[in-house]
Amino acid sequence: MNILKLLIANRGEIARRILRTCRQRGIQTVAVHSEADRDLPFVREADEAVCIGPPPVAKSYLNMDAILDAARDTGADAIHPGYGLLSENGEFARRVQEAGLIFVGPSPEVITQMGDKVTARRRMEEAGIPVVPGSNGICDLSEASREAARIGYPLMLKASAGGGGIGMEVLRSEADLEKAFASAQGRAQAYFGDKTLFMERFIESPRHVEVQVFSDGTGRTLHLFERECSVQRRNQKVVEESPSPSIRPETREALCRAAVQAAKAVGYTGAGTVEFLVDSEENFFFLEMNTRLQVEHPVTEMVTGLDLVALQLDVAEGKPLPFGQDRIESGGHALEYRIYAEDPERLYPSPGTLKTFAPPTGEGIRVDAGVESGSEVAPYYDPMIAKCIVWGKDRDEALARSLKALSSFRVEGIKSNLPLLIRVLEHPDFLRGKYNTGLLTKLQSNKR
Template sequence: IVFIGPNSEIISKMGDKDMAKKTMRKAGVPVIPGCDIVENLEKAKTEAERIGFPLLIKARSGGGGRGIRLVKNINEFENNYKSATSEAQSAFGDGMVYIEKYLKPVKHIEMQILADNLGNVVCLGERDCSAQRKNQKMIEESPAVILSEETRKQMIEVSIKAAKAANYRGAGTIEYLYTADGSFYFMEMNTRLQVEHPVAEMVTWIDLVKWQIRIAAGTELSFNQDDIEFKGHAIECRINAENPYQNFKPSCGKISMLHIPGGPWVRFDTAIYQGYSIPPFYDSMIGKLIVFAKTRDEAIRKMKAALCELIIEGIEYNADFAAEILSNEEFESGNYTTDFIEEIL
């Protein structure tokens, strides 16, 4: 039996965010200013004062926004340190944390990579994942309109370098924070196919699921970086069973009626069906709505129409709120940052 994806050593190495940062720093990849693992509160305070406030305390393991605390001054530090380590221990079985400088305002830009077993690595461009709430992505799009061609080329080159430094195999994502002055910093690497991978597929016409299986089977990539062309614009909205107008209250229950939007280049990835019951035990995401068009403006219009066509009766869901985000002037400009949604709530 062959595992589809990188081996356990790479998964462990990149899953340890402290080790991942050391690997990237050694390879010459820019990383967010900060420190390595802090073993106790006193050492953490010393490093915090050296780094300067505001800063982030971040769990070494896991993801999904768990074990992260924003600290604005030294008076808040001890409580947030204890809270972050406790949550990390509970969620991931590992309470170790490290500290990073808090960069704001920033965009969250991630680069999609594919690497075969013969050392060939290609980057399938970027996704702008800045539309998020509490570190949870809500809308993703590709390409990121704010990036210049020069910066895009630099990020592609750095991402390929990062993948080679990690000896990576399969499909993976390298995530960066992008600042207003055009700088970008490695944040973490996800050693898997991500929720938002369809937007990369749509703008490159490369089937990521197919290629991760082929790579696991030992097939060499049949294309190189020069073959990658970016066409059109794709947007994905995460459809969650929750009520954004009641503090994102989770919603569960039986789906009494389901209408899925259709049409050219409209895709809905989901496991739900009419009669399916949404349980209260798991993540609130129940589907992904993805559209593709020749231009960003057209993609936004198409997504708004698809959100209107999506009908899920029996539960509450966030389609109307997603449409409001798409209609916001800041989103339309492409200049929105990671704190954009929190500011409009």
Template sequence: MFQKILIANRGEIALRVLRACKELGIQTVVVHSTADADAMHVRLADESVCIGPPPSRDSYLNIHQIVAACEITGADAVHPGYGFLSENAKFADILAAHNITFIGPSGDHIRIMGDKIEAKRTAKRLGIPVVPGSDGAVTDEKEARRIAADIGYPVIIKASAGGGGRGMKVALTEADLEIALQTARTEAGAAFGDDAVYIEKYLQKPRHIEVQVFGDGFGRGVHFGERDCSLQRRHQKVWEEAPSPALNAEERARIGGICANAIADLGYSGAGTIEFLYENGEFYFIEMNTRLQVEHPVTEAITGIDLVHEQIRVASGGGLSVKQEDIKFNGHAIECRINAEDPRNFTPSPGTITHFHTPGGLGIRVDSGVYSGYKIPPYYDSLIGKLIVHGRNRVECMMRLRRALDEFVVDGIKTTLPLFRDLVGNADIANGDYDIHWLEKYLAKED
């Protein structure tokens, strides 16, 4: 086991990883920008190192400063959390060159899954069902028209190196294709420095289903069930739950087994999430995230397994603590992402939190690094906390969520709490009857 882990992140995920380390008796080091000097994870860590000014490129994305912090403090491993450097293959390679363990997969696996085209090829080779589309990057409009005609309209054009909805354009008909192709390329080049794009069949009313997987790096893999992340705004997840209200036991076992076998065949090490669009009983691979997900607590709630403990165990060479048959699913869990944003127009709302009160009681968990008097800086992601609720079934979970949202108080800034109070009372949400377009349509009607 590691002696000292450096946590290369901030906010609630840094605090989440820190708590896991303390439970395992591992010393902790956190890095922080000058803007985060008073953050909760900085206060609670055994050691802290300031690595630069507020802009992420000068601090949390500064690989040289983070490696220097490891060397100064004697950290023998780095946990990257999510975001920032968590899926940066170069960072993983540099740490390995300095004999520091990256708590995550190999740089090679990060590269494969970070390239959307190569990821799709790999998924197909591993037996994972994929969305019909181009086998690689589309180089010209003539080729794009041929591929689109073969798979049928509507189609979606995606940036190969992309994510977060950037470089994604839908062509409903052949007449839309040229402008969609040009726009997607332009956005991809500006956002990622790579204008390569590919084409896929555009599904009309899919759900977003993702499967939590783990590999031990020695040819063994397991899955921890699926999460439904269909409630999204601008391709960003807002509400996640497990298990999905849309799947039956047979579908759950089938896609979970496919993913676990694929991870084993790949020789993958650590946590990963294989994401799908799901429509009419069929799963279509869209990407794999080679890191811990924001929504991992809902999986922990229904399995009772600490996924960060598992990450650390696997990275230290201890292998997986469970076999597939050991993993049991219990009840239902929902996570709401609480952002410092105006709940109507979603503009960021940085500022000082004057009062912060979290709900409690059976089945309630709040992952947050903020507190009364904390000043939210304007430089980073607006996520300030996650409310996770667990019940014996989905009905009980929804009732408990309603109560917890009523108790949650954040004063001094605007947050998305009012949105969730609306959603928990909506009939479609109560019935689990929604797809990836539902939330944006709902918000458009509210306006």
């Protein structure tokens, strides 16, 4: 079934990214937006736009009834959830399908399974994928204390239903556990509606490497190589690159093979990402599977030449992937820099009117932005306003182009993290490609 009209249940730069592919394919589009976003570019660029509520996400972008009503009223026959918001909500995917619409993503059952971190760990163990030693779901402190003694400190305390680094706590002692447990449960309940926690052995200074996978309805599952995602703040990614600059070829091959195995084990369809932690000996462990398009998908597009949104639409329409694994090649090197409206020192959001937004241009430079000069950056949403993606024939060329691009990127009227990104780019460990998830902490400590 061909998609004729697509409703995009998201906002900002990812909405514009999906719109771009739809225009190329001749698909009509519907944007949904909050009252705060009515003047943003994605609203203007869609063929139709529907306001679905006031600024808070719970009353707009998480309002399933309003989104489904907008799809019905505009005659949309499919919904693309983008990333974040409702993209990994199995209940939303189920309701979309029950309404007779195409959901551009995996099945509701797979989303639910992989969205629960404890269930996902169990499925990966059954499939023979290495996982970090850890616990099942935990709901009370006494059980947590017993599990902590069994696994051994240091530990990472996480929300079972969580994601995006929200609420993670590193525990190095029983006292840390007693101090953190109640507040972690409170955040888990507030953000995800589920207070269940779990614990994993904390791997000191790992690298965070993920693999892009794609599956169609014929049983074919392919990988599109890996991305290095170790530059993080508060467990959220800031810089990503492909290929990883430091892992050995045999580790790369093993990671990609394990990611394909993981996707097959759960009957996956569409675009997904399998995330791993890699220790100093290049042992790797399953971290989670994101059942959606990733923020960092452009680096994969830049090195493979593929349009991942177009492939998502193909699979959603029931078409097989148009190539096999042997046809996918990775060429050159790409890096993505997330541009945040935030204080580069304190890393606090910096909402306000964007007086000037002048992104760089030039060979090998792509900017995916949700804003333009004059846009209002609202305080209600994630502060990422754009992504600067840079490609070069090798990493050295990509780094040189990156420094030129970030240095010429003009953002005025609000604070941005551009100075921080340039400091990352100039750091010796980053330049050598020998860095881990502790890089930003080291950089911030040296600044002080």
